[in-house]
Amino acid sequence: MKRNLCIFISFILINTLFSQTYINNVTIADVENQKMIPNQTVVITNDLISNIQPSKKIKIIVNATVIEGEGKYLIPGMTDAHIHFFQNGGLYARPDVIDLRKDMPYETEMALTKSDMEYKLLRYLKNGITTVIDVGANLHFLKQREDFRDKDFSPTIFITGPLLTTYEPQVYENLGDDEPFILTKNIEDGINGVKKQLPLKPDFIKIWYIAGADGLSVEESARKNLPIVKAIINEAHKNNLKIAVHATQRITAQLAVENGADFLVHSVDDEVLKPEFVQLMKKNKTVLCPTLIVHDGYVKTFGQNINPSNYDLLKADPYQLGSLLDLKHLPDTLRINMYKQRANSPQSIASLKAADSISMANLKILSDAGVLIATGTDAGNIGTMHASSYLAELQAMQQSGMNNWQILAASTLNGAKVLGKQNELGSVNVGKKANLVLLDANPIDNIENVTKINRIINKGVVFNPDELLNDAPEDLAQRQLNAYNFRHIDAFLEPYADDVEVYTFPNTLQFKGKEAMRKGYTPMFENTPNLHCELVNRIVQGNTVMDHERVQIGNKIVEAVAIYQIENNKIKKVYFIK
Structure with missing residues (x-):
């Protein structure tokens, strides 16, 4: 027994x-x-x-x-080798780029980044991304990542603290643990900036190598600040930490690599790379994360030329994606028109096209030469959604000339190699x-x-x-609202039940079934100028969502209330009150 x-x-x-x-x-x-x-x-x-x-x-x-x-x-499992938890990806993510703090207090935006971290992680995992590398966070997120270290649903998180920089935008000053930058005016500041992070055990250190903000030429500024950059790199390496560097000009990238940078987190976009630079990258075994789509996200948002794919509309955070169209109804029209005109100017379009062309050419050159490429999106920046932007980045890498095996390796094994984790992850x-x-x-x-x-x-x-990550009733309402504003009929219909009923309140039936809705809405999407629905207020009661909407149709503004009733995770009935 x-x-x-x-x-x-x-x-x-x-x-x-x-x-x-x-x-x-x-x-x-x-x-x-x-x-x-x-x-x-x-x-x-x-x-x-x-x-x-x-x-x-x-x-x-x-x-x-x-x-x-x-x-x-x-x-x-795939790796996004360049994200930012302290940014949500919507219109209000970067007050240093477009200051909309009167419309959305930055304190509110920061609070959302913290409360939303689990939501972001679930979204990454749902999209097959099992590792994320945050290449510029703050002291708060260095602490908060511990909440997810042992969670089965959380991708593996690698993260640095604040970016060490010789230039800090004023809007980020004096934010305490929420400050995403550490200003380094001299060598001592640079060394102390590394030491400040060490007690929180960052996985690496990040330098924001900004040249020209001090009024000097790009090369003069880069060389002036090089001693600080070198001191930061040496201090990080002394503590067995790799160094990531934001360097988009050839001279900053070259100086960073010459002095020991392990990871360049953007493409060089100001000149086509010469063989000497390529050999330097190979010799030093420096990894490149090209981030091809992030610039485009800003320009299209400011120009109000955003054209998300069906995948984006289904997979992105619907609230952040929807916010990208807020410029259509925010009240400060003079400032907003300035951004729109600048983004749509021939000079801006030509500049974006040139930078994109150079970035893609350089990616092809480096990839063909055997430089290690890791896929990353810079998600969190305006117009670059967490998780859902990954597909667009892969497609841009393909357009540069990388083949699918190279892209798959960049998205898996090479992402693990960024921080020397290839014996644990990536294949x-x-x-x-x-x-x-x-x-x-x-x-x-x-x-x-x-x-x-x-x-x-x-x-x-x-x-x-x-x-x-199941949709809440309000998520379904928001997704169909986004697709309505982007005039995307398939994404618009997706949240609806096949036998949906649409009424004019209280009981006049307008449409029954998705196909009837398709026939009704398709010509409106195709032929109506200035079509835009602003959400004024939303009330959620159980499985019912009530939206107060202000709809622009051509030159006419219509106030309306839409009531959405959800059954089995689909919108089953809609009532419009005009």
């Missing part, structure tokens, strides 16, 4: 301590050797990949979790963390297939993406 009892207890302990998951008969994307390996079974024990064998050689144990992978593709190999994405289609055939996610495995835990 004692022997049997011991066996039984051992069996219970083994099953408790060693949870196993099998992904059976799947095709593995080998990002290291750039090949697909079919008919494999991947065994996950707790949070590690414990075995990979051809499926016919693996015997699945009783009571294990089995995921059928036939016809599916297993890739490593489907035995002994590595079980951070994986199961796809329904081959990403090498089409890079957009990285969005066709069947399952996500994060820290060994299996997630259904459809269950990770």
Whole structure:
């Protein structure tokens, strides 16, 4: 009896301590050797990949979790190597770029960044991004990341504290732990800026290498501030921390790399790189994160030329995405018109086109030369949404000339290499963390297939993406409002039930069913000038959302109330009161 009892207890302990998951008969994307390996079974024990064998050689144990992978593709979890938690991605994210603090107090925006961190992390995981690198946060977020270190739903977070810089925008001064910059006027300031972060254990240090803000030429300014930059790099390396550097001009990038920068977080966009610079990058093994789309987000927002894809409208934070159109109704028309005219001026359009062209040319040059490229979006900046912007960045990398294997490696293994974590993350190999994405289609055939996610495995835990972040009733109302304002009929109809009923209050039926709505709304979207709906107020009561709206149709303004009734996570009935 004692022997049997011991066996039984051992069996219970083994099953408790060693949870196993099998992904059976799947095709593995080998990002290291750039090949697909079919008919494999991947065994996950707790949070590690414990075995990979051809499926016919693996015997699945009783009571294990089995995921059928036939016809599916297993890739490593993806990394966004450039994000900012202290920015939300909407119109009010950067008061130093456009000061709208009268319309949205920056204290309110900062409070939202903190309360919204879990929401952002869930959104990243839902999109297959299992690692994020925040390349410029503040002391608050260095502390707050600890809340998510052991959470199964949270991507792995690597983060620095405030950016060390010789130039600080005034709007960010004196914010205490919320300040995203540490001003370094001299070498001592630079060294102390590193030391200030050390007690909070940053994963690396970031320099904002801004040249020309002091009135000197770009090169004179860069060389003047170089001793401070060198001191910061040396102090970080002395403490075994890598250095990331914001450097968008060739001279700042060159000086940073020459003096030991580990990670350039933007493309050089002022000149096409010469072979000497390329060899310097290769020799020093410096990683580049190109961030190709972020500049475009600003210009299109200010010019009110935003054209989000169906994917953006479905996957982005709907409130931040919707805020990008607030310039259409905010009251300070003189200032707003100035931004719009400047963004749409021939000079601005030509400047953006030139910078984009140079950035893409430089990415192609560096990628072809074998410089390590890591995918990153700069998410949080105005117009660059957390998580959902990742696809647009991949598409821009493809437009630069990178092939899909190169892009997939940049988005997985190379992201792990940024901070020397390639032995833990970034590929489907035995002994590595079980951070994986199961796809329904081959990403090498089409890079957009990285969005066709069947399952996500994060820290060994299996997630259904459809269950990770469910829409609240007000989220559905906001998503259809966004699509209405962007005139995107498919995204507009998506939150509605197939048999939706639309009434003029109290009971006059206008439309029944999605197709009737499509026929009614499509010509309006296509033919109505100045169509814009401003949300004045919203009341949520259970599964009912009541929106007070101010709608511009051509030169006419209409006040209305829309009542949305939600059933089974879809808008089932709508009542309009005019």
